[in-house]
Amino acid sequence: MSSPLTIAALAAGLAGFSPPALNVPPVVIRAAGDCSAAAAQVVAETGGELLSARPTGDGQCVITVLIPGNGGRPKKVTVKVPM
DSSP states (O other): OOOHHHHHHHHHHHTTOOOGGGOOOOOOOOOTTOOHHHHHHHHHHHTOEEEEEEEOTTSEEEEEEEEOOSSSOOEEEEEEEEO
16 A cells, blocks of 8 residues: 555645655756767768767767758768867
């Protein structure tokens, strides 16, 4: 059998109540593995549209962009660049 305290805590959580000590805003932290600068550089150099940017384990970023074609389909290009 569940304790009344456990049931009350579960009900309060489902109702959206959060004790003041736990009611903190989310924090966004940029880590050393941030590929935003590398992605911006690739987009600027290619004139393409950014599809994805992800860090690899070896200090590099895999950047994928769509480069507009001459009236046809855009070309998907993936490059690996240093962070």
